[in-house]
Amino acid sequence: MGAGSLQPSGSRLVGGPRHRRRVAVNRLVEAGCTLAAILAVAVLALVVISVLIKGLPALNLGFFTQEPAPFGQPGGGIANSIVGSAILVGLATAISVPVGIMVAVYTTQFAGPRVAGAIRFALDILNGVPTIVTGVFIFGLMVVGNQQSGWAAAVALAIVELPIVARSAQEVLALVPRSLQEAGLALGLRRWRIVVRIVVPTAAGGLITGAVLGVARVAGETAPLLFTSSIFSDLGITTSPSQAMPNIPVTIFSLSESPAPADHARAWAAALVLILFVLLLSVVARAFHERTRRRLTGR
């Protein structure tokens, strides 16, 4: 590679000391950048491998099906937390997905550009609200003067999930070809029918992956639950959201704060269940997301 006019007169174009220095600096930077990428992937591997190594020994079928052992005794499982988490995340998703998709429908189909921009801004800012603040917001709204409940926790999680679902729905709805919608208009369909019969079905795959990403994000959220569903009256399986529900993130949190090694072993096993669930969902959703985007944009 020649260095041309950048070179002071008198030195050789290639292979001179200055050129060698420039090439060396370049090599150094390239090596540093590669190293940084390796480092980031290594950290991910380190965390996942730690969870695997420390979580696997305590993991067996009973861990999924049994209720927690009484304090200080070995064995037991997290069946109650699994059920609780499933219900909380299910409720949160049942709230945030319809609302999120409707928000996206509004901004992409009905709202003017300024209103749509304002809502987009609000969603991004909402996404940046610390989840612990969302937790204390719901605590003040639904728990103070009342008691912790699955409902409160589900609403808090829904607020966290809403911007994720809405943003990804906006992205896919905006990709639905205009020609399809115009075909609907030409047939005399009303806007809402076009949305329900053409736009949403065309984007269905993308909408589902957005919901899955939302579930993946919210399944691991602890902060919104600390103030809303963390103090359980009994350790059995609870299916009623009108009381605090045991759940996996808070269980890991309180076990991790315990000084007992046996509790740490349980925390790791629960962490393994959670991390596998979350990472699997994230990877699958991402793959699908990419496919939907390619299909809709034709790229």
Next chain:
Amino acid sequence: MSTPAEIQFAPRRLSESHVKLVDRIGEPLFRALAAAAGVASVGILVWIAESVFNQAGLAISHFGLAFLGHNTWNPVTNDFGAASFIYGTVVSSLIALLIATPTAIAIAIYLTELAPRRVRRPIAILVELLAAIPSVILGLWGIIVLGPFLGNHLEPFLSGVLGWIPLFAGTPSPYGMLNAALILTIMALPIVTSVTREVFQTTPGDLKEGAYALGATRWEMLRMTVLPVARPGIVGAVILGLGRALGEAIAVTQVIGNATQISSSLFAPAGTLAAQIASEYQSANPGLGTSSLMYLAAILLVISLLANAVAWRIVRRFNIMGRR
């Protein structure tokens, strides 16, 4: 109105006689529902702010702005102040971003310029998966894996070599500011990386080719074209990462030691706004204590809203706010 609305007219007239009841009710109802959802997403943001400030009211009127500079947290004497938590929030996040920013830029360079095409997407996804690890698991890892390593190896080494700097003086400990800062680094890194990478991809190709044509090495090309073009975007990415780090409660409360103190040593236990709120979850009861907790939440909310709004303004110009 635009053309599609006019196209709509003719067929509607044709079938006016049997405009279906579902359409007469459905159309306005559906529009109203969609608009309501849109308004709700803005409203919830306002509601959160209003409610948090409202519940902080008691503490705000009791302590005033002196709360910000007062360093105590004593539920027994009902004496509360946020100074140490504000300090801890700022310092832990700054250290995290100090480490995460150059690393993220380097990874973004690797992903856009160096990596073989086939591994680009997989590596980008792996880096983004770091952000998918639930914070409570990262915190658990911070307590049991990272903490002992810091307390037994890294911190003694640092204090041996750099102990003359107050930051690295003090007793090594598994819990403290350094542990929290490193965990926050891991959390901020994927966000900063992915935004930076997308900003890098907006650099016009002919600029890069121009630099190569002048004989620039790859690094010189980056310094001459990509980095200057991307600089504001990188700033936006860093502020987004900062917003993420400032607001993290769970992982930080697990590893920082939750102390109400301002120490120059990075090894010492500390506290942050978010972590303090999280650590008080069991003792929260009505009164000045809870109201002071809400005051902390209000401060945290204001800081992170500011950070996110600024970042949004900057990053929006690059037209890449796709996935977040």
